[in-house]
Amino acid sequence: MENEKKNVFSGIQPTGIPTLGNYLGAMRNWPLLQEEYHCIYSVVDLHSLTVRQEPANLRRQTLSLVALLLACGINPEKSLLFIQSHVPAHAELAWLLNCYTQFGELSRMTQFKDKSAKHPDNINAGLFCYPVLMAADILLYQADLVPVGADQKQHMELARDVAGRFNGIYGDVFRIPEPYIPKDGARVMSLQEPAKKMSKSDENPNAYILLLDDADTILRKFRRAVTDSEAEVVCREGKDGINNLISIYSIVTGKTVPEVEHEFAGKGYGDFKTAVGEAVAEALRPVRETYADLLKNKDYLADVYTKGAEKARAIAGRTYAKACKKLGLVLPQRP
Incomplete structure (x- = not known):
């Protein structure tokens, strides 16, 4: 039955164009999830404020991300899509939850340590409490499942711990969420340093593919991808670069690893890298084209995120009011 569907929450920051890794690891699966689950997708702009943002860029990137998520296949008739700051209950x-999260728990977050090292001149309280806001994002919508990458698993565990602690004191307020990690494509590696994850923050632009890169750029980057001194397209230990390319090609074409190895048996790396680039460019072409059309229709985008926020406020408001009531806060009286 429809009301038995589980709830899925996922948020993405508007801090630049997502990479091929973001797409194959998570975003590509989001439209598929909406057929099986009640999906709530949020452009989490409040999270981006932990690092200094240029206001005009943040506004542009937020609208761009709404368009991009729609271009990737999120259907606002089936899923909830909204901008985080449009729903005050997230911050509230x-x-x-901050008052039920221990200082020691937050100080152990590895991402806080990493980002503090990268931005030593701006180690702010928001950065420290970032995982608590993430917990609020998830718990407001009584999420059963949360698609997360390996770098967010620690934050996910904190959300579960805080929810369990709150429930243990005040009763059943929050649903305890479970991480959802897709079987394939969960980790796409750098094209230049295939031992590390693909990231748009990489100083080498040839290391990553952006979702809106044109076909020529995609081909050029794949042709420059680091491989090894052999010339055999096979997946085995010690061939990180080729293993990564085989994984990418397998995901975008739907072919198994043995099928990929058979297809390129006896062929050189040049042919293989070109084929991977062409396959990726073709896979991303519909996304780029749909995105370009959507970005021209600002009224439609505004309609989507406005209606999405209205629905999100109603759902989030119920959870927030329940938490307030349990804590003994006096709720405002409706006129």
């Missing part, structure tokens, strides 16, 4: 519940 985060404050309540």
